Amino acid sequence: xxxxxxxxxxxxxxxxxxxxxxxxxxxxxxxxxxxxxxxxxxxxxxxxxxxxxxxxxxxxxxxxxxxxxxxxxxxxxxxxxxxxxxxxxxxxxxxxxxxxxxxxxxxxxxxxxxxxxxxxxxxxxxxxxx
Numbered sequence: 699x700x701x702x703x704x705x706x707x708x709x710x711x712x713x714x715x716x717x718x719x720x721x722x723x724x725x726x727x728x729x730x731x732x733x734x735x736x737x738x739x740x741x742x743x744x745x746x747x748x749x750x751x752x753x754x755x756x757x758x759x760x761x762x763x764x765x766x767x768x769x770x771x772x773x774x775x776x777x778x779x780x781x782x783x784x785x786x787x788x789x790x791x792x793x794x795x796x797x798x799x800x801x802x803x804x805x806x807x808x809x810x811x812x813x814x815x816x817x818x819x820x821x822x823x824x825x826x827x828x
Contacts, residue, residue, distance in 0.1 A: 721765065721783040726808075728786065734820050737794070737812040743784045744806035753801055753810065761787045762808060793818030 727742040743751070746764035754761045763785040774780075793815050800811040 721781055723783050723785055725786045726762070726764075726784040734814075736814055737791075739788075739808075739810040739812065741784075741786065741808040741810070742806065743803075743808055745779075746784060746803070746806070746808075748803050751803065751808070753808075755790065755796060755799060758790050758792075759787055760790045760810075760812075761785070762810070764808075 729740045731738045731740075741762055743762075743764050743766070745766035745768070747767075750767065751762075751764035753763075763783065765781070765783050767781055768779070790812070795813045795815045798811075798813045800813075802809045
């Protein structure tokens with residue numbers, strides 16, 4: 699079983715209650731990729747600014763959260779695209795180099811790089827002639 703399948707299988711889609719109960723809590727859509735060097739997570743969080751985002755990784759759990767705030771002019775007559783809190787939690791497999799985790803936010807997509815430690819990376823074993 700790969701680290702990615704462990705990450706997906708153990709994800710928690712039932713988010714904790716929001717600090718601001720008036721905001722609707724939504725689980726962002728996520729794509730997860732794995733290669734020899736890292737696990738790459740893409741989370742769709744449209745309208746969330748970097749300052750309104752939080753990423754926490756502790757005790758084997760990764761939580762991504764962000765608030766989309768709208769500054770409307772006047773009273774809302776009809777609203778489908780309102781303020782919302784995105785939140786999703788995953789179980790992180792062992793072997794992730796926590797000190798090297800990186801994140802970038804571009805065009806509403808959070809890209810989270812979870813590099814593997816050298817101990818879990820696949821390696822080629824040289825066969826010596828005996």
